[in-house]
Amino acid sequence: FVALSETLLQELRAIVGDDHFVIDDSGLSTLSKDFYWYSPVLRDRLEDRLAAAAVRVTTIDQLRAVVALAATARVPLTMRGAATGNYGQSVPLYGGLIVDLSGMDRIIDLSEGVVTAEPGARLATIENQARPLGWELRCYPSTWVKSTIAGFVSGGSGGIGSISHGGLREPGTIKRFKIMTIEEEPRILTLDETETMRVFHAYGTNGIIVEVQLRLAPAYPWQQLVIASTNWDPLLDFAAEIAGDATVRKRLVSVMENPIGSFFKPIKKFYPADHHLIFFEVDESSADAVAARAEAAGLSVPHRIPYHYPRKPPMLSDYTWNHTTLWALKADPAWTYLQSGFGANYREQFQLLHAKFPGEILFHLEFTRGNPKMGGASPTVACGGIPLVHFKSEERLKEIIEYCTSIGVFTANPHTCYIEEGGRDQGYDVQLELKHEADPHNLLNPGKMKQAPTPRFAVPGSMPHFLFS
Numbered sequence: 001f002v003a004l005s006e007t008l009l010q011e012l013r014a015i016v017g018d019d020h021f022v023i024d025d026s027g028l029s030t031l032s033k034d035f036y037w038y039s040p041v042l043r044d045r046l047e048d049r050l051a052a053a054a055v056r057v058t059t060i061d062q063l064r065a066v067v068a069l070a071a072t073a074r075v076p077l078t079m080r081g082a083a084t085g086n087y088g089q090s091v092p093l094y095g096g097l098i099v100d101l102s103g104m105d106r107i108i109d110l111s112e113g114v115v116t117a118e119p120g121a122r123l124a125t126i127e128n129q130a131r132p133l134g135w136e137l138r139c140y141p142s143t144w145v146k147s148t149i150a151g152f153v154s155g156g157s158g159g160i161g162s163i164s165h166g167g168l169r170e171p172g173t174i175k176r177f178k179i180m181t182i183e184e185e186p187r188i189l190t191l192d193e194t195e196t197m198r199v200f201h202a203y204g205t206n207g208i209i210v211e212v213q214l215r216l217a218p219a220y221p222w223q224q225l226v227i228a229s230t231n232w233d234p235l236l237d238f239a240a241e242i243a244g245d246a247t248v249r250k251r252l253v254s255v256m257e258n259p260i261g262s263f264f265k266p267i268k269k270f271y272p273a274d275h276h277l278i279f280f281e282v283d284e285s286s287a288d289a290v291a292a293r294a295e296a297a298g299l300s301v302p303h304r305i306p307y308h309y310p311r312k313p314p315m316l317s318d319y320t321w322n323h324t325t326l327w328a329l330k331a332d333p334a335w336t337y338l339q340s341g342f343g344a345n346y347r348e349q350f351q352l353l354h355a356k357f358p359g360e361i362l363f364h365l366e367f368t369r370g371n372p373k374m375g376g377a378s379p380t381v382a383c384g385g386i387p388l389v390h391f392k393s394e395e396r397l398k399e400i401i402e403y404c405t406s407i408g409v410f411t412a413n414p415h416t417c418y419i420e421e422g423g424r425d426q427g428y429d430v431q432l433e434l435k436h437e438a439d440p441h442n443l444l445n446p447g448k449m450k451q452a453p454t455p456r457f458a459v460p461g462s463m464p465h466f467l468f469s
């Protein structure tokens with residue numbers, strides 16, 4: 001891995017101060033990791049990747065000084081927010097320097113339905129400051145308590161709220177980015193609304209985001225409901241019905257096949273064992289009607305949590321999106337996951353998958369706002385999810401993904417750290433173009449963007465290969 005000279009280390013230390021400078025093995029081992037270990041494939045390939053040093057910057061001037069030094073010395077740089085990413089996005093493939101931006105966390109402005117924030121601002125802080133003003137995040141990941149705004153737009157995709165507002169890529173949600181270039185004299189570039197996809201979900205490979213502007217949504221008092229049934233089909237039908245009902249305002253429609261509910265130790269007392277479950281967040285004014293409709297459909301409503309601000313546990317969303325996988329892993333480390341998009345024939349696709357891989361796949365679904373261009377459960381609703389897969393071998397995982405493709409189930413492969421292999425087509429050309437402009441020495445999170453030129457410090461054969469590499 002790329003080492004740093006003693007002079008450079010001393011200069012970095014002088015910029016950030018002793019307390020924000022890390023060079024010891026245990027500190028570096030922590031700061032060189034994210035949640036890549038969710039994937040047994042990534043776990044094996046990335047566990048030895050280690051930075052040579054890490055700095056925590058708290059101001060843009062410190063960041064500029066660090067970047068100028070690193071650009072001059074041609075040192076690889078990997079940005080880190082809260083490091084809750086799942087695909088080894090902030091693991092430094094070539095070593096070099098980790099830059100922790102969680103201390104640059106000011107909310108610069110929050111007014112008229114728009115938040116402007118520094119990269120390290122936490123999503124929970126933004127949500128909590130927005131709500132008393134009548135606003136809330138359009139969508140946020142289940143890691144919202146820890147995760148940073150720049151980490152979310154660089155590595156995430158959507159989450160709670162996506163049933164009404166779609167994901168982060170939904171036009172209108174990301175309003176503006178400011179990025180810093182990786183040059184001897186770093187510049188700030190402003191990317192307006194039409195250009196934000198140049199940086200979105202690029203894993204911090206083509207510019208350091210120093211400011212994010214997101215549009216918010218009007219805030220509502222969300223009530224949480226658990227719906228349960230031992231019958232899968234009526235439960236699924238009800239989830240789809242509410243997901244597609246424009247008269248019910250909602251923030252969450254998650255479906256868990258039995259026995260996933262048994263993995264959620266802190267909340268399993270709230271619903272009967274051996275049931276399939278729906279977790280809803282619906283506007284308080286619709287909650288009674290939704291509960292009555294569920295009962296009329298032969299489903300039970302074992303638990304409801306009235307709106308409370310500030311939010312306090314239990315929060316059902318702590319068990320949804322990729323938190324479902326976390327709870328499954330706690331119950332049995334052999335579980336891993338896929339990220340899937342199902343078609344209008346999703347019921348049939350579930351049957352085919354169950355028949356082909358009995359006992360190996362458990363359905364955890366997340367309904368989101370549909371995109372007619374992408375297909376999905378209906379023109380207005382997409383049925384996606386993060387199905388759990390009981391891991392047997394890499395070959396078997398590959399077989400499952402290939403079978404999914406053959407029956408029209410889209411997979412955003414979470415078992416690779418390369419952007420282009422993750423399966424979300426997002427205009428890689430424009431991202432590469434920006435990389436040439438903003439990172440001319442190819443130093444930012446090198447290796448993750450496969451189409452970028454080979455880094456000058458690359459050792460042939462040192463890059464990991466994944467299922468479809």
Ligand code: FAD
Pocket residue numbers: 034035078079080081082083084085086089090101119140141142143146147148149150151152153154155156157158159160202203204205207208209210320321322323326445
């Ligand atoms: P990090 O992991 O620190 O960084 C993510 C990427 O962004 C890295 O490539 C990093 O280098 C880059 N980066 C960070 N800051 C900058 C910057 N300033 N400029 C340029 N690049 C930068 N994701 C979802 O979308 N939805 C979910 O519901 C969801 N649920 C999750 C549940 C669990 C339990 C876990 C472990 C992960 C989940 N994730 C989810 C993934 C992840 O938590 C989110 O994407 C999160 O928003 C990432 O934020 P972070 O601050 O931790 O980013």
